[in-house]
Amino acid sequence: xxxxxxxxxxxxxxxxxxxxxxxxxxxxxxxxxxxxxxxxxxxxxxxxxxxxxxxxxxxxxxxxxxxxxxxxxxxxxxxxxxxxxxxxxxxxxxxxxxxxxxxxxxxxxxxxxxxxxxxxxxxxxxxxxxxxxxxxxxxxxxxxxxxxxxxxxxxxxxxxxxxxxxxxxxxxxxxxxxxxxxxxxxxxxxxxxxxxxxxxxxxxxxxxxxxxxxxxxxxxxxxxxxxxx
Numbered sequence: 587x588x589x590x591x592x593x594x595x596x597x598x599x600x601x602x603x604x605x606x607x608x609x610x611x612x613x614x615x616x617x618x619x620x621x622x623x624x625x626x627x628x629x630x631x632x633x634x635x636x637x638x639x640x641x642x643x644x645x646x647x648x649x650x651x652x653x654x655x656x657x658x659x660x661x662x663x664x665x666x667x668x669x670x671x672x673x674x675x676x677x678x679x680x681x682x683x684x685x686x687x688x689x690x691x692x693x694x695x696x697x698x699x700x701x702x703x704x705x706x707x708x709x710x711x712x713x714x715x716x717x718x719x720x721x722x723x724x725x726x727x728x729x730x731x732x733x734x735x736x737x738x739x740x741x742x743x744x745x746x747x748x749x750x751x752x753x754x755x756x757x758x759x760x761x762x763x764x765x766x767x768x769x770x771x772x773x774x775x776x777x778x779x780x781x782x783x784x785x786x787x788x789x790x791x792x793x794x795x796x797x798x799x800x801x802x803x804x805x806x807x808x809x810x811x812x813x814x815x
Contacts, residue, residue, distance in 0.1 A: 591635045591805055594645035594657035597625070601642055601791055604683045605658045612811050634804055643667075650674045652798035655805060662688055662766060662789035666726050677792050679813050684791030686768045688726055690733075690784035693755050693762070694777045701783050702737040705762075709741035712761075719743035723754035724764040726786075733764075733786045752776040 596602040609616055609629075616637060618624035627637035640648065645657040646664050650671030661680065664672060692699055699708060709720040723745045724730045734742060745760045752772050754760040766789065767773055770780060793812050799805065 597639040721760040723760035
């Protein structure tokens with residue numbers, strides 16, 4: 587019997603819905619014993635394929651360690667992962683959906699701050715006058731750190747966001763944020779403004795494979811199928 591192909595699909599959210607449409611379009615009938623909440627599934631008439639419903643971030647991790655052969659996740663999550671994980675994954679296709687941008691956003695009242703360079707001045711003021719670092723709430727510490735350093739902003743402290751990042755400045759948990767947004771509406775609703783040159787990364791849904799996976803005929807067929815959309 588041919589080796590089992592493990593495929594990771596996001597377990598929730600917009601990404602899951604869009605990926606499931608790709609399966610439907612290709613007449614691949616997904617079966618789950620216990621319906622939508624099931625963490626495992628299969629494809630009708632393809633006994634060599636196992637579906638695992640995982641958090642989109644975990645899909646990237648598992649492609650990196652080779653326990654998934656193929657997976658669907660966001661480009662942002664791939665780029666946020668550790669370099670040694672990124673090096674073990676190939677992006678086979680970028681889909682036109684799930685588009686969003688990771689941005690730096692600041693409170694509206696900071697009228698003197700328009701660019702990332704202006705942020706460095708504020709950061710130094712915080713350090714000198716308030717004796718504390720400018721706090722940046724984010725779910726993307728690696729991308730945020732790399733971006734701010736590349737722009738010459740060094741005096742900041744990252745705060746790990748566990749929930750709605752845009753609320754952090756409002757609750758006094760951070761001064762600014764980096765957040766993923768598709769329209770910017772949520773940020774605006776929370777009186778935050780995206781810096782003019784505050785775009786860190788453009789993301790969309792991707793099909794990725796683990797470099798350690800064997801390129802079986804069955805996998806090649808699936809890749810071909812999913813690449814059509």
